[in-house]
């Protein structure tokens with residue numbers, strides 16, 4: 522039986538939003554699932570279960586599904602709701618019923634807590650503005666302790682209390698401690714079960730009826746891009762078998778993809794980064810590829826989470842470093858070679874066939890390779906009247922069309938491409954100043970861009 526005092530002791534992975542002892546009259550532990558949408562390898566759910574077992578109380582999971590998630594479109598909701606039945610089954614197998622209700626998440630949880638009177642409430646962590654707003658609002662409304670577990674990073678975000686300058690500044694700090702966190706996750710079961718008649722009612726966990734009742738429209742669904750933990754594990758297995766051997770040398774080649782293609786599953790919490798890291802470390806090399814994947818998955822991803830957690834302007838041009846803002850301001854009046862309207866850009870009808878193909882790939886399939894994302898965003902700087910317009914349009918299209926959009930990695934990627942975030946000054950040139958530039962000629966020669974453009978044309982026709 523877990524020791525309650527040990528569970529409640531200070532822990533870098535746990536943020537206490539409402540302190541105190543569990544309510545002795547409480548009837549259960551509530552786990553509010555928000556970002557970590559999975560029933561296994563979930564450190565937040567595990568914490569709730571361990572608390573329930575120590576308190577000899579049952580655990581109830583709740584998910585509040587809002588139709589007003591900023592920027593989310595029909596394709597994102599489809600990805601999310603399709604995974605819910607599987608998550609429900611995984612939680613039930615661990616003795617934790619899942620209740621899904623429609624509404625603003627913190628309000629859904631508050632109402633449910635008024636119905637079941639928990640002893641303590643546990644959630645996961647989400648650094649983006651809306652995630653923080655919901656957590657703060659719930660902490661203010663609750664009368665029992667409320668704790669958030671940083672379940673979607675390998676190294677807890679709290680270990681880096683200041684904004685890091687670049688990957689090179691956080692890398693040694695991460696490497697110094699990551700062995701402490703790269704350990705298998707156990708999946709304990711709840712010891713005390715629920716009497717079925719006492720489980721609060723919720724919406725049927727049926728994807729189509731959830732989507733219908735949410736009444737979501739916007740950017741449409743995409744084929745062949747399923748969400749969920751089983752799909753994430755299938756992708757992980759494919760990566761280890763076929764792609765890991767060439768990841769170090771070919772990860773930057775957009776045709777064919779040799780990466781995990783797990784960013785959307787990570788975004789929705791369908792898989793833990795720890796699950797991916799441990800599987801890759803246990804795989805049969807090569808070492809350079811294993812190291813390269815851990816660099817992207819842990820160092821690059823967690824420096825992005827650090828940026829979003831520590832810089833309130835992460836989603837604005839002002840969030841970029843001073844040197845980047847200054848050089849862009851110095852070149853604000855430089856003549857642009859061409860200015861395209863937002864409509865021409867959205868339709869992928871510019872004079873650049875490589876850019877058009879990547880835009881269309883994103884619109885049609887919800888994905889774009891990292892290497893082309895860099896080129897795609899930098900061209901938007903070149904073709905916009907000013908850097909702020911470019912930043913906002915890049916982020917807006919990234920977030921609406923990419924399945925993994927609205928993620929710390931996206932805010933960081935856009936700030937990197939347009940404003941030099943986590944980068945350094947390069948040679949001075951028009952429009953970009955000292956922000957790193959990518960040309961059509963050099964980008965198209967780095968891979969089979971002709972084959973790529975043809976594939977996207979065929980996709981468009983199909």
Ligand SMILES: Cc1cc2nc3c(=O)[nH]c(=O)nc-3n(C[C@H](O)[C@H](O)[C@H](O)COP(=O)(O)OP(=O)(O)OC[C@H]3O[C@@H](n4cnc5c(N)ncnc54)[C@H](O)[C@@H]3O)c2cc1C
Pocket residue numbers: 772780781782783784785787788817818819821822825889890891892894895898919920923925926927928930931932934935937938
């Ligand atoms: C302009 C621009 C916009 C971007 N928008 C997003 C976005 O909206 N959402 C998103 O998740 N990523 C974004 N990225 C980062 C990167 O392109 C994607 O994470 C990557 O392409 C996802 O593919 P993968 O899962 O196959 O990556 P893999 O190469 O298999 O890497 C494994 C994981 O490591 C992390 N990772 C990989 N590359 C990066 C990187 N450059 N920065 C931070 N983490 C990384 C991701 O979580 C990824 O899933 C953006 C990059 C740029 C330049």
